[in-house]
Amino acid sequence: MISPDHYDAYCFDLDGTIYIGDQLLPGVKKVLEMIRRHQKKVLFITNSPTITREEGKERLERLGLEVHLEEMITAPYISALYFAEMSTEVSVFTIGEDAIKKELQNFSIPITDNPLKATHVLVGLDRSFTYSDLQMAMNAVRHCKKLFITNPDSICPVPGGFIPDTMALASAIEVASGQKIDKVIGKPSDMYGTKIIDLLGVDRNKILVIGDRLETDIQLGKTKDFGTCLVLTGVSSEKDLETSLIKPDYVIENLNNLFSYELQHAAGNHGDGSFASF
Template sequence: MIKIEDYDVYSFDLDGTIYVGDTLLPGVVKTLEYIRSKGKKVRFITNSSNLSREECKERLERLGLSIQPEEVVTALYLTALYFKEQHPAARVYVVGDGQVKTELHRQSIVTTDEPVKATHVLVGHDRAFSYDRIQHAMNAIYQGAKLIVINPDPVCPVPDGYIPDTMAFAKAIEVASGRAIDQIIGKPTDYYADKLLDISETDSNRILIVGDRLETDIMLGQAHGFATCLVLTGVANKQDIHKSIIKPDYMIENLSELFALELSLEKSHL
């Protein structure tokens, strides 16, 4: 099992790993306290396309956790950085919830509601997704706009099941426009991995990724040299592991098992 000294940075997915809906999952508080008590770093890595770092921090604090802004890495935040670094003069037509535009504006990226003026179509989770939005997005792409997607997640876990996520909307636009997606920002892409390394300030083999999705969290580690731990409180289950070529280094039922042996030994010495 994992020992606290094995890694310098413990990176946790959020939905299905830290919480589901507004419920904190088992073992979260004690696990985070233990990691920090040993002088190790914590990162919260989410593919969320409708949470800024500030909102993510506030949500975690409402659930009773103590968080620093620099510990949070959201796909939405990295998407805004992507445009700032690689397409600072972009004019972006947004298919997504309101926070997407807000985060782009924080990085001085211009958005437009006129498809003919768009250089890029950006797709995130969109609760108001409609026929008109598909039409506007495809028309922008017909005019030469590139198709950028905040994350590759088709669904998101909620307390009573699942809801459609970003890739469900992006695929509709991809099919309608006849144009392949140009860039995906979220886990498990190279861009996300590179930014996580920059923010973590350590080598890839000193980072552990803990998450509930094989195709994003575990694949992020497998493709970029991070160790991985699958937690069975979200999307993936044991049967999925047997069927998939994506294999985690470790597997636990919930976060209370991550350092169970070490915590029990410390308690016995008190």
Template sequence: MNIEDFEAYCFDLDGTIYLGDELLPGAKEILNTLRKKGKRILFITNSPTRTRAECQKKLEDFGIEVCREEILTGPYIAALYFAETFPDAVVYVVGEAAIHTEFEHMSIRMTDDPLKATHVMVGLDRSFTYAKLQRAMDAVRNGAKIIVTNPDPVCPVPGGLIPDTYAIARAIEVASGQSIYEVTGKPSVFYGNRILQTLHVEKEGCLIIGDRLETDILMGKFNEIQTCLVLTGIARPEDVDRKKIYPDFIVEDLHSLFADMAYA
């Protein structure tokens, strides 16, 4: 299948559509073109620090039209996971406001008492402290399972990288002596299934576009969905052979996604 022939296109956000507060080359043009051609669009981010509403506002601030139903985020997917898999869970959260907000929307019970927790939900927490590590460790040693929003060790920002969720999750894993039970975000099959359910398309009609081999591209492999690596974020061309994760397409940026298509 040619890259312009898919029914639906799923775009990662950080490193694909934008980087920090900078819209990346070709993003708005390609999205406008796809909409005018009647293609379905979904934004799929592992970001554990933004709700769907916050992502919607950020995109709209860039001048990109989007409805909330076209956005999947790390906290939203995690809340869906608990609602469907562990509806009676009591969760101790290591993370920022977005996780609490999405959990509250889906009536997922949370606790500040680690000894009452059945699960520890871990996302990026930029106010992570030794005390939080202690409480999370106590919860897991008391029997709670470690659930993680995303397996990213670092996150791209203008000028470099910052530590991401997995750095915190691994600290809890090491301190507690228990392995991570589940990663709900990309590249999980749970996330991949939610993409297809949201878009109402068969996997053959969907293309995942992102900048990370271990999440965006690997999720496509796990779910038999074709993928396109864009080189505006984390991954570099030499990483493909080194990590042996092979996308179906590779482009420099979104502006070169459809080289032969006239932009709307």
């Protein structure tokens, strides 16, 4: 049976794991309080390109959770870190909402609205994306030949279903420009995983990643040798597990079950909320 002492640090995805829309998902508060009582480390690791670290912290606090700013990692924040660590001068053309520009500005990264002055194009989810935006981004990519994306998610869970995410827009820009995506900055990138290790300062084998997506959350853990737990409250389903080559260490119905059920073999039935080990 898993207990909070099994790992030294717990990394939680947000959308589909901690909340959907403005609704806190089952078991979240109980699990986080238990982890903190055991004095374990917590990170919130989101691919959301529409929130800054500060906004992510404030959102969780509105939902009644205790959060410290250093416990929050977002795709725009990691993107800004990436550009800040580059050795050459950059001028970034962005497709995305305010969070991306805010985080770039926090690191004094130059931003341009002129496609012909861009050294890189950074694409994130933009819920007001237009044909004009597509044309401008296409021209910028054709000019600089550098197409980066904040995260590889094609959809995002919302109350009642899903909305298109970053990859839906980036794919259109990719096709229009004839330029393949050069770099994915968010989960499951190596950079994202390395920043998690740096921030936590614990052995990677003592880190557990909990998330709702096989191809991002669970793949991130697999590539960095973290423990992995898929929660079935978001995008990936039990049916997806049957066909995916990405196998989590644990599968739970929701966070109520994280410390509640005995581990079972992969062949066991976990559709009732039990805890399966792969």
